[in-house]
Amino acid sequence: MTQTLTPTQSSTAGAEPQKTPWWEFFTFSVDHKVIGIQYLVTSFMFYLIGGALASAVRVELATPDSDLVDPAFYNSLFTMHGTVMIFLWIVPAVTGGFGNYLVPLMIGARDMAFPKLNAIAFWLTIPAGLLLMGSFFVGPASTGWTAYPPLSILTDEHVGQAIWILSILLVGTSSILAAVNFIVTIWSMRMKGMDLFSMPLFCWAMMATSVLALLATPVLAGAMVLLGFDLLIGTNFFNPTGGGDPVVYQHLFWFYSHPAVYVMILPVFGIISEVIPPHSRKPIFGYKAIAYSSMMICALGLFVWAHHMFTSGTPDWLRVFFMVATLLVAVPTGIKVFSWVATLWGGKLRLDSPLLFAMGFISTFLIGGLSGVMLGSAPVDIHVHDTYFVVAHFHYVLFGGSVFGIYAGLYHWFPKMTGRMLNEFWGKIHFVLTFIGMHLTFGPMHILGLQGMPRRVAQYDPQFAPINVICTIGALILAFSTVPFVINAVYSWFKGEQAPDNPWNALTLEWTTSSPPIPHNWVGDPVLATGPYDYGEEYKEDRQEAIAVS
């Protein structure tokens, strides 16, 4: 900690940097940076596929009649949209992508604890995705991404449903293996001098995420196996006519799938905590509060699953328990939001695309969080259950939250990952289009839901038509908004302006190596010159005095 080296000085100076060759990205590489980029690119492709499915859903809903696709195929469309977006886009992108790329760099390690396991985890997601896409040729699953029995065991699409179960098991295995890897890496492989409270907040978020994934995913795997037995062998775990209990499936499913929401959002909280300080040139406000709130969300997140089941015949006393636990999650989440706003407050804001997306994240996620408080209250939830209000809520959280956060992270770390800058002008266009499209698509859905339009229907009462048209226009803007990003990213990757090692003048360790980092990250040993958020000279001096005194 007494070193005077500033983090802008590259510790690779004087050595011939050995770059990762391009074909490495198409092999079974064990380098965490290669795997991270493999995850990001693959999951982004699934994002485009999931987005295309969503666009088809929205175009179908532009008119009250079922005129574009037949209702059965419509069911498959929204089922596959949900499945792809959750299991093949957001979860792999935020944990596998950003987690793999950043965690070792941020804690000064050479790689993850188990590099081969890491590669296995990534390569499990590929067959899962191919299977899921392939199921379109044999009749894809059509029972919603929740696959509630008895519908899912009595469905006509046996093959598609079985493939669906298999690919969920594959991505589940992948995410358990990744979680083991992250926990061991963050716990045991931090560089000398970095204790838990001097590691970047993204690592705290990944720790909490991994604990959640580790504890919750196996329960989903159990549920999937039982569901598969019911579907294929004829057992009756979830079939009431044979003495089974479909509500047990709901408990097992949501015991994973509610925490999965935090798996999708906690790493994004981490990304936002990393993006805001360097772009507002201020130390993060309330480091410890943010770190602890991640762990608190992790703990609370395991005890709120039944709030998805307020209308499933859950007894009153249980509903009250889950309602209170759910509303408590607002406390740590609020701590984070206030800390980010306090960090922005009075900062020297540099309104580049990463910060724009981060601020877009805060505002949009706030709306999603507030409608979450409404839905967490059992009386409101019973009223709007399975309406578009729910759809609006979780898209504000998952699109306005996770996707905005992923974009913020992509713009922030693109120079580090590729050695090139993204074009700022097109970045801003992308932000404006995404922001407008997002609110136009999902904002009016709140009204639709309160008026009583049910979700998962291809045909609806004509009185909902005008608002649905607005939503569809928004969805098309949203679909179009990815075009400038894809072109910008592909063009900049090859032809963009060369990025310096530390374009944002940030202080976390990943910026002390070259852009892109060499295999094994640093030539010499990384040096911990400052804390991760010691922005502003006055703070730095105070801190050094404090260190000298202690």
Place this chain on the structure above:
Amino acid sequence: MQGSIATTTTISEDTIHAHESTGHAEHPDLRVFGLIVFLISEGMLFFGLFAAYLTFRSVATSWPPEGTPELELLLPGINTIILVSSSFVIHQADSAIKENKVKAAQLWFLATFIMGAIFIAGQIYEYQHLEFGLTTNLFASTFYVLTGFHGLHVIIGLTLIASVLVRSLKAGHYSSTSHFGIEAASIYWHFVDIVWIILFLLLYIL
């Protein structure tokens, strides 16, 4: 990192483990930590299945459903005693290798393997003589899924033990300084054992 897939693979893990010395001050074997973390998730798998079993049971009007033949206790009882004692046997192997007694460790491992194999044989015999099938009723289904999942884990454990034994006999791996394989097999075996005790109590005794 230049080179074929094979070379990339070999370089990395070794380099990483070599580089760990530059990292944290004192390093316990990361692999043991990783295995324990992984076993926590395995534990959650069984936790989910147990929870489902208990819920089915508490909701059902009669459990096991009327007409289900009684479970025999003798064979699974003997099996339980064998599996529980095999945990002590494999612990002897673990202690022996830490004192560099390779031969003793191999013998204890062989003993564990035989005991585990007897357990599986007993389970197969029990399955063959049960008067209900997988789809007979909810109790039968949960019974087969729970014991089957556990049996699968015993077989994985046996595979681990066998591979360690073969490596030790053929290639002379494992000594007092390098005994991860033995430790891992031992930890895994204890885990399988603990799960069985809970399973036995839930299915046969309660």
